[in-house]
Amino acid sequence: MRLSFYSVSACTLASAVIASASSSIFNVANFESNDIIYRDVAVIGGGSAGTYSAISLKDKGKSVIVVEKKGRLGGHAETYLDPVTGTPVDMGVLVFHNITVVKDYFNRFEIPLNKADEFLTSEFYYDFRTGRPVSPTFTPSAEDVSAAFAAYMAQYSKYPGLINGTMLPSPVPEELYMPFGKFVEKYGTQAAIPSMYYFNPGVGDILSNPVIEQFRYWSSYMVGSVATDFLGPVRRNVSELYTRAEAELSSSSSLLLSSEVVHAHRAEGESAIKLVVRTPSGPKLIIVKKLVIAFPPKLDFLAPFDLSATEKTLFSKYIDTGYYVGLVKNSGLPKNASISNAAQYHTEFTFPYLPAAYSFAPSAIPGLQLVTYATGQTSKSLPLSDEAVKTNIINTIKRIQKQNPDRFTTTEPEFVVFASHAPYNLQVRSEDIRDGFYEKLYTLQGQRNTHWTGAAWKGEDSSLLWKYSEEIVVPQVMEGL
Ligand SMILES: Cc1cc2nc3c(=O)[nH]c(=O)nc-3n(C[C@H](O)[C@H](O)[C@H](O)COP(=O)(O)OP(=O)(O)OC[C@H]3O[C@@H](n4cnc5c(N)ncnc54)[C@H](O)[C@@H]3O)c2cc1C
Known part of the structure; x- marks a missing residue:
């Protein structure tokens, strides 16, 4: 089919309108100056991996902003407090490995650990x-x-x-994608x-x-x-870690709770990431050099982000x-x-x-x-x-x-x-593992100034997510900052 001059011009005009509309979304002129947040890094998702990464980056002298959907940090860590006695019950994360990154992190917030x-x-x-x-x-x-x-x-x-990530041999041996029952x-x-x-x-x-x-x-x-043995906090209240992190991040204006990214523009280069965030005190524009995404990378959660075709294909497999x-x-x-x-x-x-x-x-x-x-x-x-x-x-x-x-x-x-x-x-399913899903997944790290952490990248294990974030993700984020 040959497109007429009219239809080509109409398409060009339409895309120009869309492009200018989308760039105006991120235009600083549309925001009050105190609604524009400039930082080195934005961390989206303040659960186990996101909170750890933000604190680690802050400790290394970088400015951060954490955007968390819920009204509290901690993700799967959740503690019920008896309203009468104050007795805590950890309903989510309970136990940790006896490894340096865990002991250092709890120690940093002065929370004693003992045998769980x-x-x-x-x-x-x-x-x-x-x-x-x-x-x-x-x-x-x-x-x-x-x-x-x-x-x-x-x-x-x-x-x-597998020690610090999900790096598999290529081609992936059948041993790794056959059903576990067969193994x-x-x-x-x-x-x-x-x-x-x-x-x-x-x-x-x-x-x-x-x-x-x-x-x-x-x-x-x-x-x-x-x-x-596992380790656990002596007071059996894992959420203390997160309330302390929350206080510290809030006091340095590094935390937006009950907030969500509604538009994202990611590109290569300095100050390349722009995010429009819905917060309880109105929309904010965040401008950062690097982005860390630390929530489950399901397509529906990532809808506001400008995903590439590769990102879409990979995340659709989950x-x-x-x-x-x-x-x-x-x-x-x-x-x-x-x-x-x-x-x-x-x-x-x-x-x-x-x-x-x-x-x-x-x-x-x-x-x-x-x-x-x-x-x-x-x-x-x-x-x-x-x-x-x-x-x-x-x-x-x-x-x-x-x-x-x-x-x-x-x-x-x-x-x-x-x-x-x-x-x-x-x-992901066996056939996706066979077809190199995890190798392709890791090529996303650092692309478009975006880094990824969280359970999808390592496994459902808080201690090892802190280790992975500290030893792999944070050093990569720090490069060039
Ligand atoms: C009941 C239970 C018990 C567990 N017990 C243990 C245990 O004892 N020890 C252990 O090591 N592990 C345990 N785990 C596993 C551990 O909790 C997870 O491995 C870990 O929390 C995963 O961390 P994460 O940062 O990837 O995700 P999460 O901790 O889930 O954090 C993701 C965060 O992102 C936020 N978020 C989601 N979407 C958005 C968005 N669009 N914008 C902004 N924020 C968003 C979420 O609200 C959440 O705070 C347990 C898990 C559960 C469910």
Whole structure:
């Protein structure tokens, strides 16, 4: 088809209008001078990786501005405080590895650490769909579990590029993208599976996950901490870290809470990044040399950013899970033992069907049960509504009570607090891993003055995200600043 002169001119005119409209969005003349924020670096997302990166850059003498969607820092770290006694219950992040970056970070905010509490092992298993008790058929000895983790580690250790990122050999060996269930059979690591599964809700179907997605969470650090000890804050209040970071960043005008980027312009060169941000006190224009994106890179979350074709293609590959937690009162469930969901004939490991509640466990506040709920992998960012999850949990408790009147009293359970952590555990499918997804992903680092950190880049592990941010991302951001 030949375009007429008229249609070419119309197209040219239209694109000129769009270009000038979009450049006027970022025009400094449209903003009051105190609504224009000049900094070295903007960090978008003030969860684990974003807060760490901002504090680290600030400590290295760089000016930063953190833009966080919620009204608080911390992301998946969330602490409920009993309104009467002030007793804290960490409902999200709880434990950390005994490594330098963790000790230095807590020490910087004068928060003492000690050995984390033992996790309560589940004493009772019920099928939460029926409320009936389940007898796990696969109960390996402690020796078998250790041997299975050793066999797992022998394979994991072949890939040094996993120590601080997800750097895979090229071409990617099939061993890394085959289903984890196949790996388990091949290397005889069955005895490690119940611990891996119940320790980390939110991974979806562990046996169908590609091996690398399992490796990303179950790192050598994680296996080491499970075998020895994790660290936790002495006061058992992880959010203290974030309230202190919040105070420090606010006092240097380096934090915009309850704020979101609505337009972004990224280019190469100095002062090349311009962001229009919606804040509670009106729109702001941020002009920075570098950008750090530290929230889950799902396409719908990135919509306001001017994504390149490569960014769009890569980020469209992500699937994730829904992970939800809450504290329930008046549950009638055991006060000193946790109960977990299981299904008698579902896989040799009696794993539950998802989506469902994973477990109920007593919390530090007498009478309040900590519940976790998870879905399988999905391409939707927010797979279930909070109301649907809460209703399902309450119905599950009532079902367990009704089926076991000799063990549990009939009560009216109620949520005291509830939190959605969806989307969780961003991962990609086997064929994408085979086709070099992770290698392509890492080529994005630094392009258009944009750097990336967070769980999608390393794994769902706060300690290792701090290590990755400190040792890889922050030095790259510092280059040329
Ligand atoms: C219930 C639970 C328990 C866990 N327990 C542990 C544990 O004990 N130890 C451990 O190491 N790890 C634990 N994890 C995993 C750990 O929380 C994550 O690995 C870690 O928080 C990921 O950090 P992140 O910075 O990538 O994401 P997040 O911590 O989720 O931070 C992302 C931030 O970005 C913000 N955001 C999202 N979109 C935007 C936007 N458009 N603009 C601005 N801001 C935005 C979010 O509000 C959030 O604050 C747990 C996770 C959950 C859900």
